[in-house]
Amino acid sequence: MKQVFLKIKENQLIAKNTMRMVLTGDISPAPQPGQFVNIKTDGFYLRRPISVCDADGETLTIIYKIVGGGTEKMSKLARGETLDVLTGLGNGYDTSVSGDRALLIGGGVGVPPLYLLAKRLISEGKDVFAVLGFNTASEVFYEDEFKALGAKSVTVTTVDGSRGVKGFVTDALPCGCTYFYTCGPEPMLRAVYKALETDGQFSFEERMGCGFGACMGCTCRTVTGYKRICTDGPVLKKEEIVSWKD
Amino acid sequence: MEGLKKEPKTGLKEEPKNAAGEKSRLACGTCVTLCGEPLSNPVIPASGTFGYGAEFAKLYDINILGTFSFKGTTREPRYGNETPRIAECASGMLNAVGLQNPGVDKVISEEIPRMGKFFSKKVMANVSGFSLDDYVYTCERLDAVEKVGWLEVNVSCPNVHGGGMSFGTSAEPAAKVTSAVKKVCRKPVIIKLSPNVTDIVSIAKACEAAGADGVSLINTLMGMRIDISKRRPLLANKTGGLSGPAVFPVALSMVYKVAAAVKIPVVGMGGVSCAEDVIEMMMAGAAAVEVGAANLVDPFACKTIVEKLPEVMDRYGIKNLSDIIGVSNNG
Ligand SMILES: Cc1cc2nc3c(=O)[nH]c(=O)nc-3n(C[C@H](O)[C@H](O)[C@H](O)COP(=O)(O)OP(=O)(O)OC[C@H]3O[C@@H](n4cnc5c(N)ncnc54)[C@H](O)[C@@H]3O)c2cc1C
Ligand SMILES: Cc1cc2nc3c(=O)[nH]c(=O)nc-3n(C[C@H](O)[C@H](O)[C@H](O)COP(=O)(O)O)c2cc1C
Numbered sequence: 062m063k064q065v066f067l068k069i070k071e072n073q074l075i076a077k078n079t080m081r082m083v084l085t086g087d088i089s090p091a092p093q094p095g096q097f098v099n100i101k102t103d104g105f106y107l108r109r110p111i112s113v114c115d116a117d118g119e120t121l122t123i124i125y126k127i128v129g130g131g132t133e134k135m136s137k138l139a140r141g142e143t144l145d146v147l148t149g150l151g152n153g154y155d156t157s158v159s160g161d162r163a164l165l166i167g168g169g170v171g172v173p174p175l176y177l178l179a180k181r182l183i184s185e186g187k188d189v190f191a192v193l194g195f196n197t198a199s200e201v202f203y204e205d206e207f208k209a210l211g212a213k214s215v216t217v218t219t220v221d222g223s224r225g226v227k228g229f230v231t232d233a234l235p236c237g238c239t240y241f242y243t244c245g246p247e248p249m250l251r252a253v254y255k256a257l258e259t260d261g262q263f264s265f266e267e268r269m270g271c272g273f274g275a276c277m278g279c280t281c282r283t284v285t286g287y288k289r290i291c292t293d294g295p296v297l298k299k300e301e302i303v304s305w306k307d
Numbered sequence: 308m309e310g311l312k313k314e315p316k317t318g319l320k321e322e323p324k325n326a327a328g329e330k331s332r333l334a335c336g337t338c339v340t341l342c343g344e345p346l347s348n349p350v351i352p353a354s355g356t357f358g359y360g361a362e363f364a365k366l367y368d369i370n371i372l373g374t375f376s377f378k379g380t381t382r383e384p385r386y387g388n389e390t391p392r393i394a395e396c397a398s399g400m401l402n403a404v405g406l407q408n409p410g411v412d413k414v415i416s417e418e419i420p421r422m423g424k425f426f427s428k429k430v431m432a433n434v435s436g437f438s439l440d441d442y443v444y445t446c447e448r449l450d451a452v453e454k455v456g457w458l459e460v461n462v463s464c465p466n467v468h469g470g471g472m473s474f475g476t477s478a479e480p481a482a483k484v485t486s487a488v489k490k491v492c493r494k495p496v497i498i499k500l501s502p503n504v505t506d507i508v509s510i511a512k513a514c515e516a517a518g519a520d521g522v523s524l525i526n527t528l529m530g531m532r533i534d535i536s537k538r539r540p541l542l543a544n545k546t547g548g549l550s551g552p553a554v555f556p557v558a559l560s561m562v563y564k565v566a567a568a569v570k571i572p573v574v575g576m577g578g579v580s581c582a583e584d585v586i587e588m589m590m591a592g593a594a595a596v597e598v599g600a601a602n603l604v605d606p607f608a609c610k611t612i613v614e615k616l617p618e619v620m621d622r623y624g625i626k627n628l629s630d631i632i633g634v635s636n637n638g
């Protein structure tokens with residue numbers, strides 16, 4: 062973990078209520094796919110945890126949905142302003158176990174961390190199949206970006222059918238994948254857990270006091286004991302999850 | 308008196324606060340003593356906001372702290388409450404962690420030895436319980452650990468049912484815990500008080516009369532938030548403990564009143580976030596100051612406070628922090 066002061070290079074609307082923010086400054090060490098940052102916003106006491114969507118040498122990209130006061134305030138910040146950010150939080154996805162054909166399943170603002178993950182998997186020579194689920198066409202983002210990375214397939218689903226496959230991500234899962242990675246709202250994670258036989262990894266959300274392991278605010282039960290979502294997670298392996306089968 | 312069982316070096320507490328003899332032992336302007344034990348400065352991260360120190364030791368040398376109070380320890384391991392355990396409010400936060408900890412055995416066999424690798428000072432052991440027996444057992448075990456310099460006995464946790472706070476909401480049970488724990492401990496015993504009471508002063512006095520070597524206050528204030536869209540309490544525990552800058556004036560007034568009423572040292576806390584807050588707490592009567600929620604939102608909060616103290620002391624013409632303890636009470 063590191064506390065850094067990053068400059069806003071871009072902060073713009075990319076879909077309904079969905080903003081992309083590009084930050085520049087000292088983002089070393091390179092963020093791992095699935096890790097998150099914790100952002101201080103003026104007027105709000107706690108920081109806001111947001112996944113890393115992309116990172117290169119000097120920029121870090123996040124995509125966030127405006128859901129409450131903190132993200133609303135973030136959406137108003139202008140290019141050139143500085144943000145107090147804790148970086149390098151969380152364990153991230155483990156790509157070493159993916160096999161050759163990885164299935165990436167994202168729901169809403171669960172999609173962003175899968176972008177950096179797709180980039181990593183493709184750079185490791187693996188085939189990536191992406192399923193990105195949204196409520197409606199106006200909320201869809203990053204379909205083209207996943208294609209541009211070289212994903213073998215990118216399937217969009219919308220609940221109302223206004224774009225791509227009508228339904229949920231689980232209505233459009235391709236077969237023949239060796240492993241899966243997923244991030245999204247918990248009902249979606251549960252549905253994915255039940256739908257897929259292969260092993261995989263899930264990224265979780267929890268309300269956080271600190272984001273770096275000090276407060277025990279984000280604990281969950283796993284097969285291997287109590288884990289803090291912020292430091293032992295946010296990514297948990299399927300076999301660690303206390304069964305969702307029933 | 309129970310205190311006489313102490314080793315001579317901790318017997319300093321028998322002297323009046325700020326006695327000349329005590330002052331001359333203080334090597335520096337920020338130095339204070341807590342129940343006779345010297346501290347290089349009065350800044351102490353508060354229990355539950357600093358884990359066992361490891362996360363912070365990765366960021367800075369935590370030996371610059373006076374000491375720190377580790378996560379509340381109970382006899383048996385505890386998962387704590389269901390999540391959500393955390394909520395936000397204007398200028399503060401609510402927590403309902405519910406004393407998650409690995410239990411006293413693991414704290415002694417794993418956490419405290421690990422702590423030795425990055426923290427060379429004595430640590431404050433924070434203890435909670437659900438029965439008198441629990442408190443006595445856990446305190447006795449931790450008292451025997453060399454690394455432990457003080458016991459901070461939490462009779463004020465608002466987030467567990469059937470324990471913790473029920474001992475701290477009236478004078479008699481608080482005094483009972485105090486005298487029972489004092490019987491088995493050689494180290495200074497500090498009783499951590501709840502602000503969720505009608506008369507914190509009478510509880511502090513009862514603890515003092517029962518042999519407490521100090522009191523610390525305040526624990527969190529009971530509060531809640533409601534999730535409007537779900538039409539139900541935001542925290543799984545329904546209520547939680549409020550802390551952060553929002554509680555600072557409340558905490559300050561309680562420290563002020565308690566310090567005026569007891570002779571034992573008072574450890575002040577509640578919403579402290581900067582060096583000026585530390586000085587206010589000390590002027591209200593605190594011999595040392597704990598910093599809680601501030602560590603969570605700014606992991607360098609205590610480091611910054613420790614580094615800023617000399618500068619702020621200078622600005623206000625304060626030579627020795629030990630000189631200002633309770634000055635606002637004199638007049
Ligand atoms: C590890 C992790 C990664 C995340 N990544 C993203 C991301 O890439 N994009 C994105 O849009 N959102 C992400 N979230 C969710 C994001 O943190 C919340 O949407 C955001 O904190 C809401 O803040 P607010 O002030 O707008 O909402 P409010 O509801 O007003 O916030 C009140 C409090 O609740 C907390 N909170 C509210 N919703 C959540 C939630 N879903 N998860 C955790 N805390 C919450 C806030 O942090 C704040 O402390 C992530 C959450 C976690 C835990
Ligand atoms: C997340 C969290 C966990 C806490 N856990 C404990 C605990 O285990 N034992 C205890 O005595 N106090 C606990 N507290 C209370 C703090 O030690 C402190 O008394 C209180 O938060 C007021 O200080 P602050 O406003 O600086 O946070 C906890 C507070 C927070 C925020």
Ligand code: FES
Pocket residue numbers: 268269270271272273274275276277278279280289290291292
């Ligand atoms: S949020 Fe504090 S331990 Fe995870």
